[in-house]
Each structure stands twice: as C-alpha cells, then as structure tokens.
Amino acid sequence: MKSFIVLALCVAVAVAIPLDSSKDAVVVRYDNDNIGVNGYNYAVETSDGKKADEQAVLTNVGTEDEAISVRGSYSYTGPDGVVYAVTYVSGVEGFQPQGAHLPVPPQ
Template sequence: MKLIIFACLAAVALARPQTPDSEAETILDERSDNGDGNFQYTFQTSNGISSSNTGTPGSEGQSNMQGSYNFLLPDGTLAEVSFIADENGFQPSSDLLPVAPPLPEHVYELLRIAEDQRARGVTFD
C-alpha cells in the first residue's frame, strides 16, 4: 500500500508543469538612448525577472545609473534590489542584504578621542 501511495505522489510531482529558466521569454523590452550618455531601459521576462535602469553621464567620465531589478527566489518570493551606481561605486539597497549591527557607545567615544588627538597633531606611527 505504501508503495502505491509513493508511486502516486511521484507521478503527481513529475506531472506538474516544469518550465526551466532557459526557456524564459522576454515579454517587455523598452530602450531609449539619446546618444549623449543619457539612456533608459526596462525589460521583463516570463520567469519573473525584471529590470529598469536610467543612466546619465558622470562627472568623472563614468556612466551613472539608477534603477532596480527583481527575480524570484527558490521559495517563490520576489527579490527586489534598487541601486545607484556612480563615482562612489555600486550602492545596492534591499531587505535581503545583511545590515551590520550598531556600534557600541564606547567605540564612538574612542573615535572622538582619536579625532581630538589628530586635531592636536598627536600621531602614532
């Protein structure tokens, strides 16, 4: 009896639709490029991946970008990341990213002492 139940469960699991990511299709693809370093693009795929970005020329010759991207996690929840990329580097923001714990109060006091010593010319080489 257990073998029959196991076989039925296995058949149901194998019968569910399976569409691998390699078969995902692009369902939205919008792009604009002004030719002067300003651009914008948005795309979305059938497997839940999407991205939207805007770019502008940077002050140091780089391309600054601001945007977001989304994708489905293995548990089916949506991962969302927004970001800025400029002369200060890539700066992501997401609830999925770890956050450092706050510094203990005594660390702020030590930093204040070190700054006072630097201001008075005290250095330790």
C-alpha cells in the first residue's frame, strides 16, 4: 500500500510540472515579402512568445560596392522568465547587435 501511495504521489508531482511550451508552439503570425530583387522583409511570431523580424535593402546597386544592409530584431522569454530582446544591424561594418543583457564593447 505504501508503494502505491508513493507512486501516486510521484505521478501527481509529474503532472503538476509544467511542460516546455516551445514543443507545442505554433506560428501565429508570418509575413514574408521576398521577390528576390532589391531586398526582403519578414516577421514571425509563435504562440510561446518568440518574435523575429528583419528588413534588408540592396545598397550601392550596380557598383562594385553593392551590398545588402539588414535591420532586425528578435525576442524570447528565457528560462528565468525574463524577456530578452535583441535589435541588430548588419552590413559592410559587420553584425552589430544591441540588447539590455548584452555587454557593450569599449569605445
């Protein structure tokens, strides 16, 4: 009888533990504009609160300095319950992220 009570207690604890919501997440928003010319943009959001968006444009078109310039952001809730958000730009100067939780390089 004691083993049954222990087993029932273990099952009750296992049922009470929240499941990882990202395993069951679904896309609740998806926008995409990519015709393959002069840039693109997209935005996506999932039911577990993750979000991402990005816009890109082609710069210096027709020159040897032609490049793509990108701006974007993403956010998610960490295991500690804090929402982490990152914004970034990327181009000829490289990838440059910013976020409250990221270290700032010395000037």
